[in-house]
Amino acid sequence: MKFHGYFRSSAAYRCRIAFNLKGLSPDFASVHLRRGGGEQKSEVYRTLNPQGLVPALEVDGLVLTQSLAIIEWLDETWAEPPLLPADKDLRARVRAFAQAIACDIHPLQNLRVLAYLKEELGHGQDVADAWCRRWIGDGLAACEALLAREETQGDFCFGDAPGLADICLVPQMFSAIRFGVNISNLPRLGAILAACEALPAFADARPDRQPDAEA
Amino acid sequence: MKFHGYFRSSAAYRCRIAFNLKGLSPDFASVHLRRGGGEQKSEVYRTLNPQGLVPALEVDGLVLTQSLAIIEWLDETWAEPPLLPADKDLRARVRAFAQAIACDIHPLQNLRVLAYLKEELGHGQDVADAWCRRWIGDGLAACEALLAREETQGDFCFGDAPGLADICLVPQMFSAIRFGVNISNLPRLGAILAACEALPAFADARPDRQPDAEA
Incomplete structure (x- = not known):
């Protein structure tokens, strides 16, 4: 593989x-x-x-x-361990949470999109950064709200074990911090990030721990 | 429901x-x-x-x-009828095709993104339209290539019955046409669009046939 x-x-x-x-x-x-x-x-x-x-x-x-x-x-x-829940109703909500990040936040801050803003439309880094903060900030606020309405409030997004939702959330939170998004108003997401980071599976996957990492 | x-x-x-x-x-x-x-x-x-x-x-x-x-x-x-194939390898490719549209094309032409380009960044409709054509054009060209490498070349994206991939493709092709993307260089996608449009399930779902449709 x-x-x-x-x-x-x-x-x-x-x-x-x-x-x-x-x-x-x-x-x-x-x-x-x-x-x-x-x-x-x-x-x-x-x-x-x-x-x-x-x-x-x-x-x-x-x-x-x-x-x-x-x-x-x-x-x-x-x-x-399973990354998606066995219950199909819960599985649909986990997938929706993952897609709220993977479809509606992340692609907007993709390198090719920021390159278009700068190279084709002539904007500076400040405009590109504000663009990212807007979509990440709005998107993560919606993610916080999506979790708030779940009956079960565990250590992770959907229960007491990490899964697809957490897998999508953690890289997006890293990106939020990198772009200077204020995440202090997202207490649940912040607590989940901390719970994930305490696990080697998440900590070892961090960008700065990869063989191709650069400063 | x-x-x-x-x-x-x-x-x-x-x-x-x-x-x-x-x-x-x-x-x-x-x-x-x-x-x-x-x-x-x-x-x-x-x-x-x-x-x-x-x-x-x-x-x-x-x-x-x-x-x-x-x-x-x-x-x-x-x-x-099943919308995803039973084989897990093929299912992964169908999901990837769907996500190539749902993650990497469609969110970039979303109303809120175009509103940001126009209202926050002060661009005109021409810039917004060119922006859409870029992401839709590049994205659909990749979709054409993704299908070209499949061994089975049926009437639909992945075989002889429509499924999740076709469900994502058809609205994106409609959008491509609306934004003036040249789709003549996408013969396979064009043929699939025609095959889908011949089915009432697709034809009846068209925007102009909905109760809230406007000219």
């Missing part, structure tokens, strides 16, 4: 947490998103992922893309 | 196709995205979806959000 990722990519970070929770150690291939105009745009990488985005997972001739699809596949291939 | 949507929302359109394929007819509540500053932002609607986005599905006290989560829930609740 070979995982193509980049230390700072939120989507790769999600997959790393999932690998760790499942006790898997795929080989790692670094795809440097900034070097040489972006290795993810190269012809070679696009044979793995025509989207020109990380991550991609190669396993026995199969090539998988999209972090959420990869994580569900891992969960269907290695059952323990 | 009560569905909260808007005729022009791609995410609501996906759900409508899924309801039709499953033979379901939920009650419909219109959430007008432009009237009164956007009904989706109202306090009442946010009790259903704190994200302030359509769609939302109410069913027996359960409130579901995020179109892909809703569609997977429908598929897990009403088995026939």
Whole structure:
């Protein structure tokens, strides 16, 4: 199994947490998103992922893309510990929470989008940063509200064990902090972040602990 | 079962196709995205979806959000016809295709994002339109490539029956046409669109056939 990722990519970070929770150690291939105009745009990488985005997972001739699809596949291939709940109603709410991040926050702060704002539309870093803070701030506030209405309030997003929702939340919280979003008004999400960070599966997946990490 | 949507929302359109394929007819509540500053932002609607986005599905006290989560829930609740393949490797590729649209294309052309470009950053409609064409064009080209590498080339995205991938593709193709994206270089996606449009489940879900449709 070979995982193509980049230390700072939120989507790769999600997959790393999932690998760790499942006790898997795929080989790692670094795809440097900034070097040489972006290795993810190269012809070679696009044979793995025509989207020109990380991550991609190669396993026995199969090539998988999209972090959420990869994580569900891992969960269907290695059952323990489960990353999605057995109850279908709860599972739908977990998926919705994950998608609130993976669809409605993260893609808006993607490198290619920020590059368009700066290179094509001529905006400065300040405008790009404010853009990110807007979508991350609004999006995480909605995530806090989504969890507030759950009957069960455990240590993690949906209960007493980490799963897909936490896997998406933690990289997004890291990104929030990096872009200077005020997360002090998100007490539940902050507590979940702390609970996750106390687990090696999450801590070892941090961007600064990856072989391709840069300062 | 009560569905909260808007005729022009791609995410609501996906759900409508899924309801039709499953033979379901939920009650419909219109959430007008432009009237009164956007009904989706109202306090009442946010009790259903704190994200302030359509769609939302109410069913027996359960409130579901995020179109892909809703569609997977429908598929897990009403088995026939299946919207996801039984094979887990193929299922992962179908989900990845759906997410390539739902994560990496559609959120970038969302109303709130275009409003930010125009109202906060002062750009005109021409810049907003070019922005949409860029992400839709690049994204659909990647979707065409994702399908080209599949061994099975049926009438639909992944085989001889429509499913989650087609449910995501058709609204995105409609949107591509609306924004003036050149889709003539996407022959496979064009053929799939035609195959889907020939089915009442897809045709009846079109924006212009909804009770809240406007010219």
